[in-house]
Structure formats: C-alpha cells, structure tokens
Amino acid sequence: MRTNFDFSPLFRSSIGFDRMIDLLESASRVDAADNFPPYDIAKLGEDDYRISMALAGFGQDEIDITLERNMLMVSGQKSGEESGQYLHHGIAGRSFQRRFELADHVKVAGAKLENGMLTIELKREIPEEMKPRRIEIAGAGKGKPTQIEAEKHAA
Structure with missing residues (x-):
C-alpha cells in the first residue's frame, strides 16, 4: 500500500x-519504474561508489554520459537498424535514459565500457573547509593573555 x-x-x-x-x-x-537497462550501485569504501549498467549491444559511440549540477544522466541511442530477419529478438536495443541524483561533493572519477558493462566510478570529495577540524583552546598556562586597553582621556 x-x-x-x-x-x-x-x-x-x-x-x-x-x-x-x-x-x-x-x-x-x-x-512504474522502467527497469531498462539493468544496473547496480555499489559502495566500495567510505567515499567511493560504482554504478554498473548492463548495455549489451551498445557501442561506446552510442552511449552518452552527462553530469549537470548533481544529476548524472546516462543515455543510449542505437545508431542504426541491423539487417537480417530475427527468429528471436531478446537483446534489447532500444533507446534509454537513466538519471541518478548525486549528493553534494560527489564527482565522477571515470567511466569505461567493457564486455557490455558500463562502469561509472564516483568519489565523494569534501572540500577542506567543510571537513571537521580541531579548535585549539587557549588556557591560562598557554600563550600570552590578551589585554584590552581602555581609551585614554586627557585630564
């Protein structure tokens, strides 16, 4: 429900x-989710991720990967019809578009197509200014105490 x-x-x-x-x-x-093409999302480490997509029959020139702001879009378009008469046509060759919403500071580290599997490597890179940092606390024994001077008035 x-x-x-x-x-x-x-x-x-x-x-x-x-x-x-x-x-x-x-x-x-x-x-209702369109399940084509099938894909996996794996967390490889604390800040490393991988998207794997099964793209049998697609060539490197038929796949487009774009990143705009925090939206990763993978699309595929078959270049032309194959000649021949199919007795059974089980390998899907239709066009597709798959979108992945990325969190802030997640960058695409690389992509490769090998043996019909598209692999996209992702890495979260938090800027130094956003990482936690330790703040030193000044105490009575540490450093020189600061003295505030009052304005001097002529008598």
Whole structure:
C-alpha cells in the first residue's frame, strides 16, 4: 500500500532545504519504474561508489554520459537498424535514459565500457573547509593573555 506524504508544512518552517524536500517529494511519487537497462550501485569504501549498467549491444559511440549540477544522466541511442530477419529478438536495443541524483561533493572519477558493462566510478570529495577540524583552546598556562586597553582621556 502506497501513501502520499504532504511536505508543504516543511516549506513553511524551513529555509534552504528546498532541494532536500524536492528529493523527498520526487521519491514519494515514483512511477512504474522502467527497469531498462539493468544496473547496480555499489559502495566500495567510505567515499567511493560504482554504478554498473548492463548495455549489451551498445557501442561506446552510442552511449552518452552527462553530469549537470548533481544529476548524472546516462543515455543510449542505437545508431542504426541491423539487417537480417530475427527468429528471436531478446537483446534489447532500444533507446534509454537513466538519471541518478548525486549528493553534494560527489564527482565522477571515470567511466569505461567493457564486455557490455558500463562502469561509472564516483568519489565523494569534501572540500577542506567543510571537513571537521580541531579548535585549539587557549588556557591560562598557554600563550600570552590578551589585554584590552581602555581609551585614554586627557585630564
């Protein structure tokens, strides 16, 4: 059983979370999923991910990978019809478009097509200024105490 959630109260009480709320809304209204082409998403390490897609029959020149903002899009278009009469046509050669929403600071490290498998390597790279850092606490025994001077008035 599927229930629809109303996220409008979140818009009234939060600022700057529009993208996250939009993601929640789009995830809650998932349509009947098109399962072509089949794919896997694997977490390889703390900050490393891999998307593997089975693209039998597609050549490197028939696949397009684009990254715009946080949206990774993989699309494929067969170049032409093959000649011949099929007795059974089980290998799907139809055009496709698959989208993956990437988190902030996730970058595409590389992609390769080998033996009908497209592999896209992803890496999360958090900028230095956003990483946790230790703040040194000055105490009575450490360093020189700062003295605040008052303004001097002529008498």
